[in-house]
Amino acid sequence: MTLGAAPLRIGVLALQGDVREHVRALEASDVEAFGVRRPRELDGLDGLVLPGGESTTIAKLARHFEVLEPLRACIREGLPTFGTCAGMILLADRIVDGTADQETIGGLDVTVRRNAFGRQVDSFEADLEMIGVDGSVHAVFIRAPWVEQVGDGVKILAAVGEHPVAIRQGHLMATSFHPEIDGDGRVHGAFVDLVRGR
Numbered sequence: 001m002t003l004g005a006a007p008l009r010i011g012v013l014a015l016q017g018d019v020r021e022h023v024r025a026l027e028a029s030d031v032e033a034f035g036v037r038r039p040r041e042l043d044g045l046d047g048l049v050l051p052g053g054e055s056t057t058i059a060k061l062a063r064h065f066e067v068l069e070p071l072r073a074c075i076r077e078g079l080p081t082f083g084t085c086a087g088m089i090l091l092a093d094r095i096v097d098g099t100a101d102q103e104t105i106g107g108l109d110v111t112v113r114r115n116a117f118g119r120q121v122d123s124f125e126a127d128l129e130m131i132g133v134d135g136s137v138h139a140v141f142i143r144a145p146w147v148e149q150v151g152d153g154v155k156i157l158a159a160v161g162e163h164p165v166a167i168r169q170g171h172l173m174a175t176s177f178h179p180e181i182d183g184d185g186r187v188h189g190a191f192v193d194l195v196r197g198r
């Protein structure tokens, strides 16, 4: 008899945003998923999701809970991490239209523009082709960022017009949209594949 491997453990940063929906979407890929907030809860994770919400608020809360530096350290050390919407902004090394004192966690060699699609199209939905996901992805954008400039190591997985909205750089992945809304878990599945591959 062989023993089954322990399921992967994936944390969802639970400072703000739709944590429960991310947990559910991850569970569709047979992983153990749960909210994390304290530095010690990052110990032993196989992967991490940074949800959408308000990037300025999440960064401030991360400072308050003294988890900002531990998050930076985990990402530097190679923890596979998936940022969605505000989570994409938090993973970006550079942002445009942030607030004056806005901090990010960083790690992705990209410039991300906040609220990029403008007031006319504050929120919209689109069916996209995305590298690594079979079939089209129904993507929900809510005051979403786009990727304005990418470094050499960044692979563009999906775009709206000429604007990248899903990217990967090594152990990091990010989408401008909210795959936990209206999704069927396939985008989270692509992230779980990334985690399994590392």
Ligand SMILES: NC(=O)CC[C@H](N)C(=O)O
Pocket (backbone or CB within 6 Å): 051, 052, 053, 054, 055, 056, 084, 085, 086, 087, 089, 114, 115, 142, 143, 144, 145
């Ligand atoms: N849905 C979202 O996560 C919106 C992101 C938000 N506009 C920000 O700047 O953080």
